[in-house]
Amino acid sequence: MINELGKRSALAWHDAAVELSGRTIFSHVSLDIEVGSFVAVLGPNGVGKSTLVKTALGLLPLAHGSVSVFGDRPEVARPSVGYLPQRHHFDAGVRISGRDLVRLGLDGDRWGMPLPFATKFSSRARAAEAQVDAVLEQVSALSYANRSIGECSGGEQQRLLIAQALVRRPRLLVLDEPLDSLDLPNQAAVAELIATICKEREVTVLLVAHDVNPILSHLDQVIYLAHGGALAGTPAKVITSENLSRLYDTPVDVLSTSTGRLVVVGQPDAHGGHGGHHH
Amino acid sequence: MWSYPYLRHALIAGSIVAIVASVLGWVMVLRRESFLGHTLAIVSFPGAGVALALGLPPQLGYYGATLLAALVAGRRPSKGKSFDPFRDATTGTVQAVALAAGLIAISASQSFIDSTTSLLFGSFLGITTTDVIVIGLVGALALSITALMARPLILATFDATTAEAAGLPVTLLSAAYVFVLALVVASTAQITGALLVFALLVMPATIAERLVTRLWVSAVVAIGVALAIVWIGIACSFFAPVLPLGFSITSVGMVLFLTASVFAMRPAAKASVVTS
Numbered sequence: 253m254i255n256e257l258g259k260r261s262a263l264a265w266h267d268a269a270v271e272l273s274g275r276t277i278f279s280h281v282s283l284d285i286e287v288g289s290f291v292a293v294l295g296p297n298g299v300g301k302s303t304l305v306k307t308a309l310g311l312l313p314l315a316h317g318s319v320s321v322f323g324d325r326p327e328v329a330r331p332s333v334g335y336l337p338q339r340h341h342f343d344a345g346v347r348i349s350g351r352d353l354v355r356l357g358l359d360g361d362r363w364g365m366p367l368p369f370a371t372k373f374s375s376r377a378r379a380a381e382a383q384v385d386a387v388l389e390q391v392s393a394l395s396y397a398n399r400s401i402g403e404c405s406g407g408e409q410q411r412l413l414i415a416q417a418l419v420r421r422p423r424l425l426v427l428d429e430p431l432d433s434l435d436l437p438n439q440a441a442v443a444e445l446i447a448t449i450c451k452e453r454e455v456t457v458l459l460v461a462h463d464v465n466p467i468l469s470h471l472d473q474v475i476y477l478a479h480g481g482a483l484a485g486t487p488a489k490v491i492t493s494e495n496l497s498r499l500y501d502t503p504v505d506v507l508s509t510s511t512g513r514l515v516v517v518g519q520p521d522a523h524g525g526h527g528g529h530h531h
Numbered sequence: 532m533w534s535y536p537y538l539r540h541a542l543i544a545g546s547i548v549a550i551v552a553s554v555l556g557w558v559m560v561l562r563r564e565s566f567l568g569h570t571l572a573i574v575s576f577p578g579a580g581v582a583l584a585l586g587l588p589p590q591l592g593y594y595g596a597t598l599l600a601a602l603v604a605g606r607r608p609s610k611g612k613s614f615d616p617f618r619d620a621t622t623g624t625v626q627a628v629a630l631a632a633g634l635i636a637i638s639a640s641q642s643f644i645d646s647t648t649s650l651l652f653g654s655f656l657g658i659t660t661t662d663v664i665v666i667g668l669v670g671a672l673a674l675s676i677t678a679l680m681a682r683p684l685i686l687a688t689f690d691a692t693t694a695e696a697a698g699l700p701v702t703l704l705s706a707a708y709v710f711v712l713a714l715v716v717a718s719t720a721q722i723t724g725a726l727l728v729f730a731l732l733v734m735p736a737t738i739a740e741r742l743v744t745r746l747w748v749s750a751v752v753a754i755g756v757a758l759a760i761v762w763i764g765i766a767c768s769f770f771a772p773v774l775p776l777g778f779s780i781t782s783v784g785m786v787l788f789l790t791a792s793v794f795a796m797r798p799a800a801k802a803s804v805v806t807s
Contacts, residue, residue, distance in 0.1 A: 364682060
């Protein structure tokens with residue numbers, strides 16, 4: 253699908269609105285994400301970032317407006333989309349290996365059960381194994397893929413989950429707060445991995461974050477979400493005191509630290525309060 | 532040994548139950564719903580007791596009670612609520628009420644006092660040809676349904692959100708699974724007794740977990756372990772008739788569990804630590 257700028261559109265919302273339990277989460281949102289770009293969805297907690305991306309996956313219906321993924325409805329475009337939902341850490345008791353989890357990402361939705369020794373007599377099974385190996389290598393998780401996932405560290409688990417989202421070679425990768433529970437070195441490493449996948453494999457990436465700093469240097473576009481609508485553009489253009497003040501209709505300051513990190517102060521949270529928020 | 536018909540029945544029914552219970556139990560352990568499984572087993576006791584007291588075939592009681600309990604206690608929290616704080620309390624209440632009801636049913640009909648032991652702890656002597664056929668049919672149904680939905684069910688177990696995003700009917704899968712579990716528990720209770728169903732439901736899966744890490748392979752190992760438990764258990768109760776069948780099966784399971792746990796603690800079994 254070509255948008256009015258002549259660029260190929262991966263994901264587009266047009267005057268979209270979502271209502272949950274009678275409450276309007278957001279309305280009048282019109283956004284266009286170009287194929288191959290790395291885009292972050294930002295905003296205070298509770299503003300509806302996860303809700304927005306869920307509409308692109310067909311998990312939530314729109315109360316108004318439309319959303320298209322590669323020109324199709326989200327349900328139709330499903331096979332082209334890899335999704336990494338917001339989730340908690342797998343606790344130590346979870347008894348599945350990373351490799352098995354990735355394999356489930358590949359064919360977990362196929363009815364039936366895997367047959368024993370399938371790789372011995374089925375070229376399709378061998379191809380599937382090869383595909384799983386390939387994506388595990390891509391995220392550098394081969395060395396711990398056979399270990400029980402509950403025993404892996406946070407960074408290792410995220411890599412395995414990214415592998416699971418990538419195994420079907422999606423054209424769009426949607427990640428909901430993937431860096432949330434990671435320490436700083438891991439945040440940087442995983443952000444780097446995602447950026448590499450985006451550029452080398454031409455995968456469009458939509459990433460929900462509550463802290464833009466780990467991914468700032470890799471971003472093509474940011475979408476800043478507020479109750480009344482959204483602001484989209486390059487980070488330099490969007491994340492300014494002026495623009496955010498206008499978006500939230502209240503004084504917001506964007507400060508730059510000596511190390512280049514951005515701090516947003518005065519941004520209201522979704523429930524009407526005011527708070528400082530690291531950005 | 533083979534010339535005794537009741538023993539033949541026990542071995543055949545026991546083997547079928549071993550295969551079916553270990554498979555459903557393997558899924559149940561992955562879903563961390565062992566408490567539910569145990570509850571379904573407990574309710575089969577009043578089910579069978581009431582059926583006997585009314586002069587009905589005990590099968591009706593076993594299957595009827597577990598399916599009814601599945602409807603009540605097997606309810607998943609509705610979409611949007613990720614945690615139902617009353618789930619365990621509901622399940623526990625059902626267990627308590629069931630045991631009390633069973634006791635009342637049994638004591639209301641004096642002649643069935645003896646059946647308390649066999650209903651709770653299993654016995655050779657109750658297994659007729661009809662029982663074997665019913666267990667066989669129920670087992671075939673249970674395995675077919677489970678085989679058909681194996682992959683989506685496991686995906687939904689570990690990752691309900693991804694499963695939903697892939698268009699899978701997660702609630703329907705859960706409901707189908709609980710239905711099949713109820714059937715299998717009712718069959719198993721006829722062999723091991725209502726209190727010791729976990730010996731074939733939970734133990735083979737937990738033993739397999741300690742021996743292998745690969746997902747589907749552990750299911751096959753669980754089946755093998757369950758068959759071993761049943762055959763050795765039946766042999767024990769045959770040669771020492773004072774031991775109820777459920778007791779023998781559970782004891783064998785316990786020994787295998789301890790062996791597997793020791794095996795899993797070997798230094799070579801610990802994975803080397805890899806920094807991410």
